[in-house]
Amino acid sequence: MQHNYHAGFACFVGRPNAGKSTLTNAIVGQKIAITSSKPQTTRHTVRGVVHRPDSQLVLVDTPGLHRPRTLLGERLNDLVRATWSEVDVIGLCLPADEEIGRGDRFITGEIAALKATVVAVVTKTDLVDRGKLAQRLMAVQELGEFADIVPVSAVSGEQIQTLVDVMVKHLPQSPQLYPDGMLTDEPEHVLMAELIREAALEGVRDELPHSIAVLVEEVFVEDSGLTRIFADIYVERPSQKAIILGHQAGRLKDVGTRARHAIEDLVGGRVYLDLHVRVAKDWQRDPKQLRRLGF
Incomplete structure (x- = not known):
């Protein structure tokens, strides 16, 4: 073991849409977690x-x-909660552009009893001026006992390092803990499914985000280097299938194009993506x- 080498696990916590996935991607330097303006987008660790x-x-x-329904x-x-109990450091994400609320206090109480070191991370600092940021930092100090308080912007990169x-x-x-050069341990087909789901979430009506799931059924690489992917988008009702398809399947084509570009970045080559929308009632x-x- 290299002398004085440190390694361990950390996670960001916070109410939905506090900027956790965007911050994770900014720190890793590559898209490993999908992001969306819709709360509760992340479904896997x-x-x-x-x-x-x-x-x-x-x-x-x-x-x-969140409050489960x-x-x-x-x-x-x-x-x-299982993840919280296993990590060494927890970063509590508190958006700079929003008042501290009941959800923040609830989560602060939940993590206070854990063995992990808790760091308060004031996110989205690019959205507020210095005066507002100073007020937020004071409010965070009053919220609980933190080992450190760090204001950051994942969008501008400020204070990320x-x-x-x-x-x-x-x-x-x-x-x-992991080999050099390894950026994520997530299987590639799961990352592909997540990129398709992110594309499908773009611009759908508010009632739809949690009803969408994606399953990659088959992936194979041809001798030419083309990656062929066959995937199904699942929704809960026929009316939702119509929303995803759009007029003359135009929306699904847009989803496929966006997802294909994102997956080509992931695999570093050309991709053929075959998408179908299926109904799995109340999945x-x-x-x-x-x-x-x-x-």
């Missing part, structure tokens, strides 16, 4: 690895803790269908 000469920070991106919601909350320095400082001495409440869809 995705690990992103930050390599430094003297340390390795493994970021676990988790769903936002379905079996899927309950499972996502269980996933969040400072935040990594702070989180690494609280990691235990440990040998390297969020059905244990058998949840299992099939990977939850």
Whole structure:
């Protein structure tokens, strides 16, 4: 083991839409977690690895803790709490452009009893002026006991490296946990499914986001280097299928184009994407269908 090498796990927590996935992507330097303006977009724990000469920070991106209305919601909350109990550092994300609310106080109370070191991360600082930011930092100080408070902007990159320095400082001495160059341990087909889901979430009506699931059925690479992907987008009702398809399937074509470009960036080559929309009635409440869809 390299002398004085530090390695460990960290995660960002906060109410939905506090900027956790955007921050994870900014720190890892590559898109490993999908982002959307819709709350509760994240459904899996995705690990992103930050390599430094003297340390390795493994970021676990988790769903936002929320009041569950379905079996899927309950499972996502269980996933969040299981992750919290296993990490070394927790970054509590508090958006600079919003007042501290009941949800923030609830989560602060939930994580206070854990063994992890808690760092307060004031996100989205690019959206406020210095005066407003100073007020937010004062309010965060009154919220609880934190090892550090770091204001950051994932969009402008401001203070991102400072935040990594702070989180690494609280990691235990440990040998390297992941091989050099590995940015995520998420299987490629799961990342592909997530990129398709992100494209499908773009611009849909508010009632739809949680009803969309994606399953990649088959991936194979031809001798020419073309990657062929066959995937199904699942919704819960025929009326939702019509929304995803759009007029003369125009919306689905747009989803396919956006997803294909994102997957080409992921695999570093040409992609053929075959998408179908299927109805799986009330899948969020059905244990058998949840299992099939990977939850």
